[in-house]
Every structure is written in structure tokens, then in C-alpha cells.
Amino acid sequence: MSDAQPSVQQIVEGVLFVFGQPIALKRLCDITQTDIPAIRAAVDALNQQYEAGGRAFHIQEVGGGYQFVTHQSLAPWIKRALQSPRPDSVSTAALETLAIIAYRQPLTKAEIEAIRGVDVTGSLDTLVEKRFVQIAGRKESPGRPFLYRTAPEFLRHFGLKSIEALPRMALPSVEEETAAEPIPAPAADSPSNG
Amino acid sequence: MKYEVDADIYEGPLPLLVELAKLNLIDVFLIKLVDLTRQYLQQVKASGANLNELAEPLPLLGSLIALKARGLLPEPPKPDEDEEVPISLEELARRLKEYEQFKTVAQLLAELHSLQHQHFTRQETPEAPEAPAESETPFDVSVAQLMGAFAKVLEKATAPVYEVKAELWTVEMKVKELRVLLTVKRSIRLLDLFTTEKTKLELVVTFLALLELIRQRVARALQERAFADIMIAVRETTE
Numbered sequence: 001m002s003d004a005q006p007s008v009q010q011i012v013e014g015v016l017f018v019f020g021q022p023i024a025l026k027r028l029c030d031i032t033q034t035d036i037p038a039i040r041a042a043v044d045a046l047n048q049q050y051e052a053g054g055r056a057f058h059i060q061e062v063g064g065g066y067q068f069v070t071h072q073s074l075a076p077w078i079k080r081a082l083q084s085p086r087p088d089s090v091s092t093a094a095l096e097t098l099a100i101i102a103y104r105q106p107l108t109k110a111e112i113e114a115i116r117g118v119d120v121t122g123s124l125d126t127l128v129e130k131r132f133v134q135i136a137g138r139k140e141s142p143g144r145p146f147l148y149r150t151a152p153e154f155l156r157h158f159g160l161k162s163i164e165a166l167p168r169m170a171l172p173s174v175e176e177e178t179a180a181e182p183i184p185a186p187a188a189d190s191p192s193n194g
Numbered sequence: 195m196k197y198e199v200d201a202d203i204y205e206g207p208l209p210l211l212v213e214l215a216k217l218n219l220i221d222v223f224l225i226k227l228v229d230l231t232r233q234y235l236q237q238v239k240a241s242g243a244n245l246n247e248l249a250e251p252l253p254l255l256g257s258l259i260a261l262k263a264r265g266l267l268p269e270p271p272k273p274d275e276d277e278e279v280p281i282s283l284e285e286l287a288r289r290l291k292e293y294e295q296f297k298t299v300a301q302l303l304a305e306l307h308s309l310q311h312q313h314f315t316r317q318e319t320p321e322a323p324e325a326p327a328e329s330e331t332p333f334d335v336s337v338a339q340l341m342g343a344f345a346k347v348l349e350k351a352t353a354p355v356y357e358v359k360a361e362l363w364t365v366e367m368k369v370k371e372l373r374v375l376l377t378v379k380r381s382i383r384l385l386d387l388f389t390t391e392k393t394k395l396e397l398v399v400t401f402l403a404l405l406e407l408i409r410q411r412v413a414r415a416l417q418e419r420a421f422a423d424i425m426i427a428v429r430e431t432t433e
Contacts, residue, residue, distance in 0.1 A: 020316045021420075060313065069313035078314045090307060093246040095300040103299065115293055117253030122246060128338060135336075158303060159310035167302050169295055 008032050009042040012066075022065030022156060063155030064162060088157075090130070094123040098132055102154070102166055106136040106147035124148070132157065197251040199233060201225045209294070212254045215261055216287050222262045230255060257290055335415040335424050337405070343384055343424050344401050353393040363396050368403030376413055381427040384415070 006014075011032045015023060028039045043059050043066060050058050060069045070078055090098070097120050100112050112120050127133040131153040138144040150163065160166060197208045203224050204211050214220040234255060238248055264283055281289075375382065387404065388397050404426065407413040414429045 017316075022315075067315050069315050072309070072312040075312040075314070082314070088311060090304070091246050092300065092304075093250060095303050095307075096296055099296045099300040099303055102303075103296070115289070115296060117256065117289075117293065118249050157310060158306040159313070160306070167299070167306075169299060 007042075008034050008038055009045055012039060012042045013046055016059060016066055016068050019067070022062050022067040024065045028066065060159070061161050062159055063152050090132075091123070091126070093118075093120075094126045097123040098127055098150075098154070101127070101133055101148050102150050102163070103169060105149035108139050108141075108145040108147055110145060112148075130157075197237075197254075199230055201229055208251050208254050209297075212258055212290060213294070215258060216290055222258065222265060225258070225262075227259055227262060230258070253293070257286060260286060332416040332418050332425075335417050340384075340405070340415055340424065344388075344397075347385065347388040347390075347397060347401075348394060350390045351392070351394045351397055352390055355394065363399040365399055365402045365406060368400050369406055372400070372403050372407055373412065376407075376426070376428050381425055384424040384426055387426065 012028055015028065015031060025036055025039060029036060032039065043061075047058050049055075056074055057068050057070045059066050096116060097112055100115050101107065104111070104115075109120060109124060112124070124133070128135075131151050133148050133154065134151040136147045136149040139147050154160075155162065198206060199208050199211060201211070204214070204220060211220065211225070215222045215225070234251060241248065260281070261283070264286075372387070375387075387400060392400075404413070408415060411429050413426050416425045416427055417423075418425070
């Protein structure tokens with residue numbers, strides 16, 4: 001085993017072991033000179049080995065990259081070891097703003113406020129500061145307001161593989177459907193808004 | 195935050211009350227808004243702490259008032275061209291429903307967040323190994339990141355604070371200085387702009403001048419790669 005060329009699995013394991021940040025799938029392909037399915041297979045195989053061997057960690061896919069993470073059950077001890085000063089919590093207000101951005105992005109501050117019904121300057125600042133949200137350009141409307149969208153850090157902190165991995169909203173976007181009324185009304189051609 | 199109200203015929207969480215009123219399961223006219231308002235004000239006086247939390251019940255309370263006000267009006271007011279189109283009851287109900295959806299999703303996000311924070315990653319590599327130069331191009335640094343970098347500079351400022359008689363440094367002055375510096379050097383490390391023997395005031399003025407130059411598109415802030423030092427470089431003019 002020592003003389004032979006290292007396997008893709010070994011390379012992936014080694015690289016992930018060294019890095020503290022998620023490594024993009026594409027990057028792993030470049031490093032190992034293989035393709036995406038090969039990397040995925042290697043990660044799956046490694047995770048199976050870890051599970052079978054009862055290891056304390058596994059490889060997690062997050063925001064389009066891979067990283068080593070410890071098991072949930074170890075959290076209390078690791079927190080103790082890290083002596084982390086405070087839980088990195090996000091306020092309810094900020095989470096609501098974040099939810100709106102995540103599902104409706106890109107959108108402006110005014111559009112967020114129209115949904116939340118309150119001023120969102122504070123929570124928006126918090127989200128930008130935490131790098132969950134970033135400015136995605138300007139809207140071509142009066143005042144050219146900033147457009148906001150979620151940033152890669154958002155996916156990492158919420159353990160999401162991609163934006164598509166967000167839980168589905170309970171109801172379809174109310175925008176297109178007037179909801180509540182199950183009338184088929186095929187001929188109703190008058191737009192609901194006056 | 196759980197915000198509970200007590201309004202004679204109803205006692206319980208506020209969102210449910212709004213929901214019920216919206217669905218006409220509770221007659222809004224039997225709810226005394228005076229009582230709700232008083233309770234809210236008491237709450238504000240009592241806690242006085244977290245503004246975000248205090249603001250939370252406001253949209254709900256506001257929508258209750260709006261619901262009631264609509265009901266009181268004999269006929270819809272004439273649409274004033276200058277003002278927003280008056281919101282219909284259905285529209286209000288729709289907005290509330292939409293908002294409730296996002297509230298639910300926000301709770302889900304909170305769970306995802308705390309779940310993910312039960313998993314620990316390896317500590318960030320202190321010196322990210324050099325990536326092959328061709329694979330990564332320098333990217334623009336945001337103002338927030340500049341502020342962050344500058345905050346570190348301020349922490350290190352050693353010179354004592356003293357009273358300033360005249361304006362020793364002006365932004366204009368520093369802009370000129372930086373322009374000269376950039377013309378000569380083309381590119382300079384952000385941290386090298388701020389030597390620690392300068393006073394906080396001078397550092398701040400320098401930073402303002404830097405922001406001004408970035409605004410004027412004379413300079414730009416770049417990072418070679420993630421976690422690298424921020425570089426200030428001359429922006430090649432395209433005009």
C-alpha cells in the first residue's frame with residue numbers, strides 16, 4: 001500500500017483533513033485529476049468506512065463543497081474543548097429577514113420591508129456583517145436600490161448543499177395564486193389586481 | 195419572543211388573535227385596541243431591552259388596527275393619486291398569510307442553524323496553503339471587510355489621545371498623499387498605509403481618504419485569495 005500510487009479516496013481524505021474550510025467539488029477534481037462522479041464515490045466510500053469504523057467525524061457536503069465535521073453527539077464536549085464564548089445565535093427578526101431573502105432573492109430592502117411590515121435595517125446589517133447575505137447589484141428602478149441575495153457563508157452555517165436544498169415553503173408563492181379559493185375558473189382572465 | 199395579549203374575549207398569543215380576526219372567527223370590534231396598546235406600552239417600559247424584539251408585535255398590532263379601521267369606514271375612501279392605493283381586506287389577509295409563511299420558514303432555518311452548529315469543522319487553517327496562482331483571480335473586497343480590517347488597525351493604535359487645537363489632518367490632504375503614494379507604488383498593502391505610531395484621528399482620516407479614493411474609482415481594494423492581506427491598487431482608468 002505504501003509504494004503504490006495513492007487512491008483518489010486517499011487524496012480526498014488527505015486534502016480534506018488539512019483544510020479548515022469546505023473545498024469545492026471542482027477543486028477536488030482538479031487536485032485528483034478525476035471527474036465529479038469519482039469524487040462523489042470516494043466521499044461516499046469514505047463516509048461508509050467512517051461509519052463502519054465508528055469514527056467521530058464524517059464528510060459533509062455544504063454549499064457545493066466538502067469538509068470534515070464531527071458528530072452531533074460530540075457537541076457538548078467539543079464546545080467545552082473550544083471554550084467558545086457564546087453560542088453563535090441569530091435573532092428571530094434576522095432569521096425572518098434571511099428567510100425572505102433566501103426564498104425571494106434577489107430583492108431590495110423595500111421589498112423585504114413590504115413583507116415583514118417593519119424596518120429591516122438592523123437585521124439586514126447583521127446579516128451582511130455575518131456574511132449570510134450580500135449585495136447582488138442594483139435594481140433598475142427609481143433610486144437604483146441595492147439588491148440582496150444570500151452568500152456562500154449562509155449555506156455553510158445552515159448546513160445546506162445549495163439554495164435548492166432549502167426546505168419547501170408550505171404554500172406556493174402567493175404571488176401567482178390568489179390562494180384559499182379552490183375554484184377552477186378557467187375563463188377568469190381578469191388580473192386579480194386592480 | 196412569545197407575545198401574549200389579554201383582550202377580554204381573547205387571551206393568548208398575538209399571532210393567533212390576528213389569524214382569527216382575519217378569518218372572521220373573532221369579531222375585531224369586540225377587541226379593545228386601547229387595551230392591547232396599553233399592554234404593549236407596558237411591555238416596552240418594562241423591558242426596554244431589545245429593540246428588535248419590541249418591534250416584532252408591531253406589524254401584527256398594526257394589521258389589527260388596519261382591519262378594524264377598514265371595518266369602521268362606511269365606504270372605501272377615494273383613492274388619492276399621490277398616496278398608495280388603499281389596501282383591501284383580502285390584500286391585507288394575503289400579506290399576513292405570506293408573512294406567516296416566512297415566519298414558519300424562519301423557524302425552520304433556526305433549527306437548521308442550531309443543528310449545523312452541533313457539527314464542528316476543523317479550525318480554519320491559519321496560513322492557507324498557496325493555491326496555484328492561475329486558478330484564483332483577485333476579487334474585490336467589500337466595504338464591510340475593509341471596515342473589519344481597519345478595526346484591527348485601530349486596536350493597535352498606541353499613541354495617546356490628546357486635545358486637538360486645529361485640524362491637523364484633513365481628508366483632502368490625505369487623499370493627495372495617498373494619490374501620490376499610489377502613483378509611485380501602484381499597489382500597497384492596506385496595513386502598510388496605517389503605521390501604528392499614528393494617532394487614531396490620523397488613522398481615521400487616512401481611512402476616510404482611502405474610502406474616498408475608492409469611491410472616486412481611483413483606487414480599488416483587492417485580495418489575492420481568501421484570507422490574504424488586502425491590497426490597495428490603482429484602478430486602471432477605462433474612460
